[in-house]
Structure formats: C-alpha cells, structure tokens
Amino acid sequence: MRILVVEDDDILRDGLKVGLGLAGFSIDTVSTVADASEALAVDRFDAVVLDRMLPDGSGLDVLKTMRRAENRTPVLLLTAKDDVSDRIDGLDAGADDYLGKPFDLDEVAARLRAITRRAAGRASAQLRFGDVSLDPASMTVEKQGCTIGLSRREFSILQALMENPSAIHSKQALEQRLYGWQEDVESNTIEVHVHKLRAKLGAGAIETVRGVGYRLGRP
Numbered sequence: 001m002r003i004l005v006v007e008d009d010d011i012l013r014d015g016l017k018v019g020l021g022l023a024g025f026s027i028d029t030v031s032t033v034a035d036a037s038e039a040l041a042v043d044r045f046d047a048v049v050l051d052r053m054l055p056d057g058s059g060l061d062v063l064k065t066m067r068r069a070e071n072r073t074p075v076l077l078l079t080a081k082d083d084v085s086d087r088i089d090g091l092d093a094g095a096d097d098y099l100g101k102p103f104d105l106d107e108v109a110a111r112l113r114a115i116t117r118r119a120a121g122r123a124s125a126q127l128r129f130g131d132v133s134l135d136p137a138s139m140t141v142e143k144q145g146c147t148i149g150l151s152r153r154e155f156s157i158l159q160a161l162m163e164n165p166s167a168i169h170s171k172q173a174l175e176q177r178l179y180g181w182q183e184d185v186e187s188n189t190i191e192v193h194v195h196k197l198r199a200k201l202g203a204g205a206i207e208t209v210r211g212v213g214y215r216l217g218r219p
Helices: 010-022 033-042 059-068 082-092 106-120 154-162 171-178 188-200
Strands: 003-005 026-030 049-052 075-079 099-102 128-131 130-133 138-143 146-148 205-209 211-215
Touching: 003 033, 003 171, 010 026, 010 049, 010 106, 026 033, 026 205, 033 049, 033 059, 049 059, 049 106, 059 075, 059 106, 059 146, 082 099, 099 106, 106 188, 128 154, 130 154, 154 171, 154 188, 154 211, 171 205, 171 211, 188 205
Parallel strands: 003 026, 003 049, 049 075, 075 099
Antiparallel strands: 128 130, 130 138, 138 146, 205 211
16 A cells, blocks of 8 residues: 655654555655645555645645545644644545644554545455455455465555455556555566465466456456
C-alpha cells in the first residue's frame, strides 16, 4: 500500500517513513504544500498522512484542493493543535481521520488500515479469497489454515490482488503500489514476485492476462 507523508519536521518525517515501512507500507515523503500538490497531481496513492501546519501554508489547503478535484484518497490529518474546533475543521474539510501529536506509530498504521478499508467499502479487517486469508495488521497469510511465509513485496502484491479479486492489475499499477520514488525497479521485478507467490500458494493462485496484467485465479 503506497502512502504519501506530508510532514515538515525532519525527525517525524523520517520516523514515519521507517516505522510505516516496517508495517508493510511503501512511503513517499514531501515537506511542503507545493510539493504535496505536485505529488498528488502526478501520482496515485492509497492514502495520505498530512500535517496541518506546513512551512508554505496549511495542510487544510492541500486537503480542500484534493476534495474540490474529486480526489477521494483517504487522508489522515496530523497536528499539534488538538482542540475540538481544530478537529472539526479538519474533518469538515474532508479528512477521514485525525490524530494529534505526539502519536504512536502503531496507531498511525492502524488508522491508515482503517481509513483505506472504509474507503474500499470493506467491513472486515481480514481479506479472504477461496482458502487463502490475509491479515494486513499482522502481515500474515494462511492457506487452508497453514501460515505461508511471504516477503514484504510478495505480501503487498497479494494484498492488492485480494482487495479487488475480480480486477486485472497491470504491472505498472503493481509497481506504483510497491515502490516509492527513490527505489529502483528492475524490469522483471513483478514477474519474479508473482512466480514466487505461485510457488507458495499454488500455480493457479494468480492468473496472467496476457498483455494486460494479473488477477487472482478462480478458487
């Protein structure tokens, strides 16, 4: 799951990048309203962690611009201003959730999972397809009740496929979900991960739609 973090405090920004990365998210970071607006204009993210107070303006301006443009990407608003009126302003501007500073990284990760789950219209935290279940919180996968060990990238691809099992996911879309701006991507990276997933889950677990992409095989 690819997340844009908009935070001007270097220590907090780096902490979010490392901590959320360990929780299975792919993180891109910016520190200004201008850079956030540019990133949102050219890239797609699964959610945004948005600081309210930025050096060149307010995070609320970024949020309001997103919503005026019909950008429905879930937004978790972070701020040191934790008055009730500030929370109301943020939520009324279009934020999906609100968290005051200081915060716990595990809670940030949990709130991101919650707002992306709600945005997708899912009630359950776990994903299930056939005899495979996936738990985003614990980053565990089970097949017929047995735990399957997956790398972080393999887990992310399987999660993307299970979130929308009937859709065909292009190689480019999977790359964008797994890798941030600073990460090098080999031309056959997705194919390698899919090959390893098939070895662990069964040859028919993932179907290749030639020239288009990948989708889950019929259970």
